[in-house]
Amino acid sequence: MxxxxxxxxxxxxxxxxxxxxxxxxxxxxxxxxxxxxxxxxxxxxxxxxxxxxxxxxxxxxxxxxxxxxxxxxQPGSAFEIKMDEYARQAKLRERRDTEKVLHGIAHLAVAALSFPRPDDLANDQYVGRVSVESVDLVVRETCRLLDERANRDSANADPSADEPELERAWRAYLRRPEVAATKDSRRNSDSTRGMVSRALRWLADRGLLQAVGEEADEVFRTTSRYQIHVRQLASQAAFRELLDLGVVPPPSGSGLNVTAVPREDLKRGIDV
Structure with missing residues (x-):
């Protein structure tokens, strides 16, 4: 034999x-x-x-x-990192299921901003750049647009029981303070910018992003490893639910510009 x-x-x-x-x-x-x-x-x-x-x-x-x-x-693998474990160090201010999704939102926003166009995600030579400030600003502007939409669509702006979990979490993100400094001047992980900073550094520690420039700026560039992971993410349910909300941050040379677009156009634009 x-x-x-x-x-x-x-x-x-x-x-x-x-x-x-x-x-x-x-x-x-x-x-x-x-x-x-x-x-x-x-x-x-x-x-x-x-x-x-x-x-x-x-x-x-x-x-x-x-x-x-x-x-x-793979699901159930010893190497799987569950959002429960990832978010465990943060103080719980919301329901546990909402708190987990809040941290997930930060990662989804990083992925969306890193590769804002389908061509960027498909181009092996493309290198994206993101910062703590840009990610947090985009998520907050998205929350504002969703809040305006909810107020237009219903007299009751409170999320209903059948509302997607991710949409409920956008509202919780908007309520979270942007910055809450600690006594030793470090960014509080309970603030939204603290959550985003943690997401970016977690990705950098695993070789998915690389820090560039001065540390205080907290700017990161993407690696080819991260691009491959985001391609995989683009087909998963959580990413699709984010897109189904009908809001996307397109690239803009004049600063932050978050625009609501039709869901059908958005779905066509994300296919890779």
Whole structure:
């Protein structure tokens, strides 16, 4: 009976391991470059890598020379990071389910602003830039538009029981203070800008964003790894529900410009 090639299996596992180190990229590691090249050229080796990842509860999203191997945790995987755990450090001011969605909103807004047009998301060479201020301003302006829409559509502006959870959370975000400084001058994680800052730094710690400029500006640029993840996000229910609200922040050279657009046009524009 043929025995598996231990060396090949070890190399396949090593490639998966490199993918778990978010800041590791092929450009800085000759071994990593070689493994990426082998994955792209050797179907048997690629199948072995995919099988090892799957056994660990991971999915291989893509393998490129720029990004390396990009992995995503499967539901129930030991690597899955649930929003309950992510939001646990923040003080609960809302219902627990709403609080979790508030933190999710910050991540969805970062993704939308990082790649504001379908062509940006499809272009492998595109690099987006976002800041704490820009993300928070866009979400708050979106909340204002939704509030105006609710007041026009109904005499009762309070969300009804059958209103989408995400839409209820927009209202909670609008009530949250923009900035609430702590005693040692750090941004309070309970404020909306604190939530956005945490989201951006969490992504940067995992090699999905890179901080640029002065730290006080809190400006980040996207990486190819993040672009691949956002492409995956664009097909998921939470992202679709965000789009179904009918509000999108288009790129504008004259500053912040959040515009309500028809849902049909919005859905056509997001397809990648």
């Amino acid at each position: 043929n025995q598996p090639d231990v060396t090949d299996t070890e190399q396949a596992a090593r490639l998966v391991g490199l993918g778990l180190r978010g800041k590791q990229v092929p450009d800085r590691d000759m071994t990593y470059r070689g493994l990426v090249h082998r994955y792209q050229q050797d179907e048997v080796f690629a199948a072995s890598v995919d099988a090892i990842a799957d056994g660990l509860g991971l999915t291989v999203l893509d393998v490129t020379k720029r990004s390396g191997i990009v992995l995503a945790a």
